[in-house]
Amino acid sequence: MAEEYDLVILGGGTGGYVAAIRASQLGLKTAIVEKSKLGGTCLHKGCIPSKALLRSAEVFATAKRSEEFGVVTGDVTLNFGKVQERKNSIIEQLHKGVQHLMKQGKIDVYEGIGRILGPSIFSPMPGTISVEQKNGEDNAMLIPKNVIVATGSRPRSLPGLEIDGDVVMTSDEALQMESLPKSIIIVGGGVIGIEWASMLADFGVEVSVIEYADRIIPTEDKEISKEMQRLFKKRRINVVTSAKVLPETLQKGDGVTISAEVKGEVKAFQAEKMLVSVGRMANVEGIGIENTEIQIDKGVIVTNEFYQTKESHIYAIGDCIGGLQLAHVASHEGIVAVEHIAGEKPEPIDYRLISKCIYSSPEVASVGYNEDEAKEKGFNVKVGKFSFRAIGKALVFGESDGFVKMIADQDTNDILGVHMIGPHVTDMISEAGLAQVLDATPWEVAHTIHPHPTLSEAIGEAALAVDGKAIHG
Ligand code: FAD
Numbered sequence: 186m187a188e189e190y191d192l193v194i195l196g197g198g199t200g201g202y203v204a205a206i207r208a209s210q211l212g213l214k215t216a217i218v219e220k221s222k223l224g225g226t227c228l229h230k231g232c233i234p235s236k237a238l239l240r241s242a243e244v245f246a247t248a249k250r251s252e253e254f255g256v257v258t259g260d261v262t263l264n265f266g267k268v269q270e271r272k273n274s275i276i277e278q279l280h281k282g283v284q285h286l287m288k289q290g291k292i293d294v295y296e297g298i299g300r301i302l303g304p305s306i307f308s309p310m311p312g313t314i315s316v317e318q319k320n321g322e323d324n325a326m327l328i329p330k331n332v333i334v335a336t337g338s339r340p341r342s343l344p345g346l347e348i349d350g351d352v353v354m355t356s357d358e359a360l361q362m363e364s365l366p367k368s369i370i371i372v373g374g375g376v377i378g379i380e381w382a383s384m385l386a387d388f389g390v391e392v393s394v395i396e397y398a399d400r401i402i403p404t405e406d407k408e409i410s411k412e413m414q415r416l417f418k419k420r421r422i423n424v425v426t427s428a429k430v431l432p433e434t435l436q437k438g439d440g441v442t443i444s445a446e447v448k449g450e451v452k453a454f455q456a457e458k459m460l461v462s463v464g465r466m467a468n469v470e471g472i473g474i475e476n477t478e479i480q481i482d483k484g485v486i487v488t489n490e491f492y493q494t495k496e497s498h499i500y501a502i503g504d505c506i507g508g509l510q511l512a513h514v515a516s517h518e519g520i521v522a523v524e525h526i527a528g529e530k531p532e533p534i535d536y537r538l539i540s541k542c543i544y545s546s547p548e549v550a551s552v553g554y555n556e557d558e559a560k561e562k563g564f565n566v567k568v569g570k571f572s573f574r575a576i577g578k579a580l581v582f583g584e585s586d587g588f589v590k591m592i593a594d595q596d597t598n599d600i601l602g603v604h605m606i607g608p609h610v611t612d613m614i615s616e617a618g619l620a621q622v623l624d625a626t627p628w629e630v631a632h633t634i635h636p637h638p639t640l641s642e643a644i645g646e647a648a649l650a651v652d653g654k655a656i657h658g
Pocket of ligand 1: 195196197198199200201218219220221222223224225226227228230231232233235297298299300335336337338356377468471472502503504505510511512513514515544
């Protein structure tokens with residue numbers, strides 16, 4: 186069977202399926218090839234399941250301190266089976282939603298492993314896609330005018346640190362745990378490691394985080410890392426930084442032990458389970474890249490700002506091109522690629538203006554340069570900071586740790602970055618993103634009157650604080 190298309194998308198994750206919907210809106214005859222499940226990592230092994238578990242952990246932790254709010258509940262216990270059931274039903278509901286969107290957009294979905302072929306009887310150019318179909322049908326041959334590679338990424342491990350999926354896990358296996366361990370070692374204090382540390386600590390698991398850098402979440406502003414580390418310590422999460430895990434010391438038996446070199450000293454760690462969260466690798470193998478001129482650099486596909494590879498009719502988006510490996514980045518890259526294919530003139534993405542979120546407790550959200558980056562770029566930096574401790578709504582919530590930090594340019598008054606740690610900041614960062622897209626000044630943000638009492642007042646106050654004029658600070 187051979188079928189012609191305007192566009193075939195390899196991979197139906199967030200990047201791929203959103204690209205398909207945009208393509209259908211623009212009238213392109215489109216197909217998606219997906220070897221597992223539509224929705225990809227984000228829906229099945231990433232954003233959604235992890236946030237569902239985080240929410241259960243938050244409810245559990247809040248219920249345990251309910252008397253603080255005058256609510257007497259008696260013993261609070263956890264039914265982890267039900268926690269997993271809830272997570273799975275949310276995934277299922279959203280999965281059905283994506284399937285429906287494909288039908289609605291008249292997008293053909295091929296279930297199977299897709300591979301790019303070189304020049305063939307079907308086309309003198311590389312790009313024909315062969316699909317090894319899951320349902321036992323013969324291989325399908327798709328002949329597209331354009332291709333988008335959106336094959337995503339998978340967890341990375343450390344050389345020598347073998348993942349067995351039971352005692353030593355990545356986030357993929359951890360999401361499927363049937364019961365909670367008593368204790369866990371988390372190798373890697375980046376975004377995924379920190380979310381898991383926070384969630385498991387809220388569930389009552391004893392957590393140690395071992396991080397190679399000199400601070401956890403090292404890509405965030407230094408003050409945010411410091412505050413997170415302080416709050417983790419308060420929650421008895423053992424955070425060890427400047428620590429190089431020694432994979433050869435891994436021992437499994439009754440649980441797991443491993444040593445790490447911490448500031449010149451070798452220290453041993455012991456727990457029931459281990460979670461390795463040391464980043465993700467692009468899926469670029471086994472998809473026929475060798476049949477094309479597509480370039481791979483440092484393990485990711487190389488593209489221009491419209492996501493064209495060296496083969497100008499083959500595009501690549503999302504986690505498989507590296508950079509910010511986030512769902513909203515993948516989907517937006519997909520939209521830009523499709524609009525470029527359709528001959529529209531999309532704006533290239535300004536990656537500095539992309540908001541990044543961590544859904545731990547407390548949450549972290551940021552957009553733009555952090556203070557060190559702004560200084561390194563040569564800006565004459567001024568900073569406004571405002572604590573949630575002085576925000577009425579935060580006290581009402583019983584969650585007043587953290588702050589909002591706004592960084593601006595003394596010379597032009599431009600906002601250079603906004604960094605937040607505290608309650609619900611992931612839902613508030615878009616205001617800071619919009620302010621930067623619209624080139625707003627701190628004064629303009631402050632004079633966008635923030636309703637009282639809301640957590641967003643902290644943004645208005647931080648904006649005023651940039652010029653030393655915070656009202657409640
Ligand atoms: P993917 O979602 O990985 O999709 C790629 C798809 O391609 C997969 O479905 C795969 O089966 C398919 N595929 C691969 N090869 C082939 C082939 N040869 N043929 C057919 N199909 C193929 N991001 C956020 O923005 N917010 C979050 O809160 C967040 N939380 C996360 C939590 C965790 C634990 C993890 C692991 C990730 C998280 N992410 C989060 C990152 C986010 O999931 C990814 O950035 C996003 O899924 C990337 O989308 P994508 O379309 O590039 O790739």
